[in-house]
Amino acid sequence: MKGDTSPFRLAFFLLCLISITSVGVPSGRADDKPGEFPKFASELKKHFENLGWKDLVIEKSDWEYHRKSGGNRPLMFGAFGNRPEKVALFLGGVHGDENPSVYILFRLAQFLKKNPDLYSNKTIVIAPLVNPDGFLSKPQKRTNSAGVDVNRNFPTRDWKQSRKDRYYSGPGANSENETKFQIALMNRFKPSHIISIHSPLGCNDYDGPSSDLDSLVVWLKKVSKENGLPFRRYQVFPGSLGNYAGMERRIHTLTLELPSSEPLKGPEYFDQFKRMFLGILDLNP
Ligand SMILES: [Zn+2]
Numbered sequence: 001m002k003g004d005t006s007p008f009r010l011a012f013f014l015l016c017l018i019s020i021t022s023v024g025v026p027s028g029r030a031d032d033k034p035g036e037f038p039k040f041a042s043e044l045k046k047h048f049e050n051l052g053w054k055d056l057v058i059e060k061s062d063w064e065y066h067r068k069s070g071g072n073r074p075l076m077f078g079a080f081g082n083r084p085e086k087v088a089l090f091l092g093g094v095h096g097d098e099n100p101s102v103y104i105l106f107r108l109a110q111f112l113k114k115n116p117d118l119y120s121n122k123t124i125v126i127a128p129l130v131n132p133d134g135f136l137s138k139p140q141k142r143t144n145s146a147g148v149d150v151n152r153n154f155p156t157r158d159w160k161q162s163r164k165d166r167y168y169s170g171p172g173a174n175s176e177n178e179t180k181f182q183i184a185l186m187n188r189f190k191p192s193h194i195i196s197i198h199s200p201l202g203c204n205d206y207d208g209p210s211s212d213l214d215s216l217v218v219w220l221k222k223v224s225k226e227n228g229l230p231f232r233r234y235q236v237f238p239g240s241l242g243n244y245a246g247m248e249r250r251i252h253t254l255t256l257e258l259p260s261s262e263p264l265k266g267p268e269y270f271d272q273f274k275r276m277f278l279g280i281l282d283l284n285p
């Protein structure tokens with residue numbers, strides 16, 4: 001075909017232009033209305049103080065967000081390092097009443113910020129508060145603002161078998177913003193390891209590829225030795241992260257169950273688990 005004015009060529013040109021401009025957009029805070037993040041940060045800070053956490057600083061420059069919770073609060077995350085082939089994703093505050101998980105990950109982000117050499121050969125992505133509405137509600141609650149257990153809402157193949165009581169899995173698979181947020185992080189950063197922090201069962205639970213069982217057992221022994229908690233294999237639940245990320249997407253997924261949900265245990269747990277967190281990508285499964 002001759003000439004550059006055919007509608008097809010024009011459409012193609014426009015398409016290219018659209019894709020070039022979208023790729024060129026920096027990863028800014030798409031939904032960041034003026035004053036929105038500072039307002040959220042001051043709400044968090046007040047809550048942290050009520051929980052007895054006085055050493056956490058929330059600085060906007062450390063965090064990104066593009067999505068919001070059902071209760072319209074930022075779903076924040078921070079990425080440290082730039083090695084896309086070696087990525088660990090940390091998730092905290094999935095259940096809003098499991099306080100130390102939130103403390104530990106804000107502390108981890110602060111610690112990494114001061115020690116860039118610790119992530120020079122890897123990428124560590126931290127989402128310290130997956131369920132801000134449950135965490136900030138009074139009283140705190142396990143579920144999100146719609147009463148859904150965010151750890152039962154993942155679109156696993158067996159989601160329809162999920163329960164409807166304390167572990168209410170939502171009106172549909174992947175119906176909740178907090179679930180979509182976690183999946184978006186997996187899609188964007190493609191982590192080889194996910195560490196999801198909960199409480200208060202006091203153990204390590206693992207889901208992931210089991211094709212190489214020997215090296216897996218070695219890895220788990222190392223993890224258990226590092227963090228001093230026993231390894232227990234729980235059943236896999238419909239709609240849970242372990243089921244979705246570990247079993248279906250074959251990402252090494254460690255659920256770390258801290259021994260207590262007591263907020264003041266946060267600093268102690270940070271000291272206990274810090275080394276394991278930083279070394280997790282080097283403990284080859
Ligand atoms: Zn939990």
